[in-house]
Amino acid sequence: MSVAERGPAVARTVSRPAPARRRSPGPAKAVVVIAPLVLSVALGLWGIRRKNTMWGDESVTYQLAHRDLSQIWLTAQHIDLVHALYYAVMHEIFGLFGAGLLTLRLPSVLAMSVAASGVGLLGLRLAGPRAGLLAGLVFALLPQVQKYAQEGRSYAMVCALISWATYALVISVPHRTRWRWAVYGSTMLLACLLHEFAVLALVAHGVTLVVSRVPRPVLKAWSMSAAGVVAGLLPLAIRSARQSAQVSWIDGPVRLNDVLAVAVVGVVCALAPLGMRGPVRLSVLAVPIVVLPGLLLLIASLVKPLFVDRYVLYSNIGIALLLGAWMDYLLRRQRSSRTAWIAAVAAVAVLAALVQPSLSLRTPESRSNDATAIGAAVRKESRPGDGLLYLSGRHRILTAANPEDTRLLTDLALAQDAISSNTLAGVELPAQDIAARMLEFDRIVAVRAADAHLPNNPQEEAKTSTLRHYFREYGTTHVKGARVTVYVRDQDPSAKADPGSGSPGASGGVRR
Structure with a gap:
């Protein structure tokens, strides 16, 4: 067969190379x-x-x-x-x-x-x-x-x-x-x-x-x-x-240093060429997420303290993106x-x-406190029939998760429980009624959150004043985030001033 005769056959057997298939993502x-x-x-x-x-x-x-x-x-x-x-x-x-x-x-x-x-x-x-x-x-x-x-x-x-x-x-x-x-x-x-x-x-x-x-x-x-x-x-x-008022416990930035350290690390990572796919660069997306929420919350805290690191937890999305892209850059x-x-x-x-x-x-x-341990300490230190006092009343939530811990005790200040009053910690009695009920008991178990500032209201003043003038501290158990103190009735309170007389210290805190 001549070359001319074989030409078409050869032409038919030669085809374009198939385009390389893109790898499926x-x-x-x-x-x-x-x-x-x-x-x-x-x-x-x-x-x-x-x-x-x-x-x-x-x-x-x-x-x-x-x-x-x-x-x-x-x-x-x-x-x-x-x-x-x-x-x-x-x-x-x-x-x-x-x-x-x-x-x-x-x-x-x-x-x-x-x-x-x-x-x-x-x-x-x-x-x-x-x-x-x-x-x-x-x-x-x-x-x-x-x-x-x-x-x-x-x-x-x-x-x-x-x-x-x-x-x-x-x-x-x-x-x-x-x-x-x-x-x-x-x-x-x-x-x-x-x-x-x-x-x-x-x-x-x-x-x-x-x-x-x-x-x-x-x-x-x-x-x-x-x-x-x-x-x-x-x-x-x-x-x-x-x-x-429920964030009144924030008296300054909480764990600000951790947030600042994360922001610095993020900005440093963003200085590297982290690549760009599409109209939005990774660093331009991630740096504002890392920096702005915390910064804006900190600025707002100049008017009222609001900065808590967990409130801007999602800033970690930005730092993770920056660190991941930075490590990828190093590997490349x-x-x-x-x-x-x-x-x-x-x-x-x-x-x-x-x-x-x-x-x-x-x-x-x-964690900042351990409600389980607080309730267990109350049960351990108390006797059936003891009075129970919360300093302040809002800390009643620390033992409410397990009612068995306080079932055999009498809550001296409680007028209406949390569920029926549609509150977190219930409604308390007037100050004079709290003081009167306290004087009916020889033993009182007091629960107070660590480093808590007592609200300036008549109920809390009545509690601390009555404890100071008619009871003495018998023993204190320290647990994570709180202390549980047993008070016993003082048998000779005559030398102490009447709690309603306005004597010095009548509104002060519990003796340490």
Whole structure:
């Protein structure tokens, strides 16, 4: 066969090389989502019972979640309106799965796991799969995240909602579809209704869009979503402002140094070229989340002290993104095995440094008080028929989670219990009635929170004055966050002034 005759056949056998198939992002995306979630669940379940102890704020959740929805709503009209939605959610969860310590804390474990997945997806979207995976894992390992993943409070749920609202923001910028912005706005509003200070993340998002110079239609769409969030939150903010006395215990920034250290680390990480995928850079998104909520809360504290680190717990989303992207940047830059070894040693050192905080967070001592130990101390130090006194009355919540601890005692100041009065700690008798009831008992067990300042009201003055003039201290048991003191009737009070005579010290504190 001639060359001419073979030509067409050859031509038919030669074809264009097939275009290289792009690797499916599915497996990488699945790992980025699942690995942080699994790690967060594992860390959340590790030591979740904390030796079967419960701290004061969790005790409030436990008590209110046992009330029906109408009682929760009526109680919220007096106090804790900012947490009413969370209590309602926990009431439904208790109804489905039973009331117990695990049921109290498992929703927070799951919520923080969802938050870790959201952080991983954010990192994937903004800086690639490895950065996303590292960011999600870092988020799960952060001590503050581990702590509040095991708390029966709303902060983990807020973290999860803000994490996914931020992801909705990022994917809404290039697409500009209304339903995506509706998802973003509704998720942010739900976060704000769970805790008002989540609205500070909305400010951080706005700054990100302005700095990113997104097109005007995008900025308009965000502004409309933000306006909807603010409008939805405004009634709650106005009504809860009348209950500002419940944060009177904040007399200065709480754990400000930790927040400042995190902000500094985040800004330093942002100085590296962390990559850019799409119209929003990772550092431009993460730095405002790390810095602005805490800064704005600190500025507000110049008028009224409000700064508590857990109120802006979601700032950890930003620091996890920055650390994950920074580690990815270091790995991309490595040019030798020596660099790899240095990175490996640094990673091991960081993990080792996290061991001690992780262990201590799972002990009762890691919380500001231990309501379980306080109730147990009252039961141990008391005798059936003793009088029981709370200094002040609002600390009645510290023993209310387990009524068996105080069942055999007489609450000397209580006029109406917490449930029937739709309050957290009940309603107390007038001052003169409290003093009269105290004088009917020879032994009184007094519960006082550590370093607590007694309110300046007649009831508390009557309690301390009567103890000073008619009783003597028999013994004190110190427990985490409180002290339990047994007072016995003084057999010769004649040398002491009458408590109603206005003598010096009549309104002072209990003798130490």
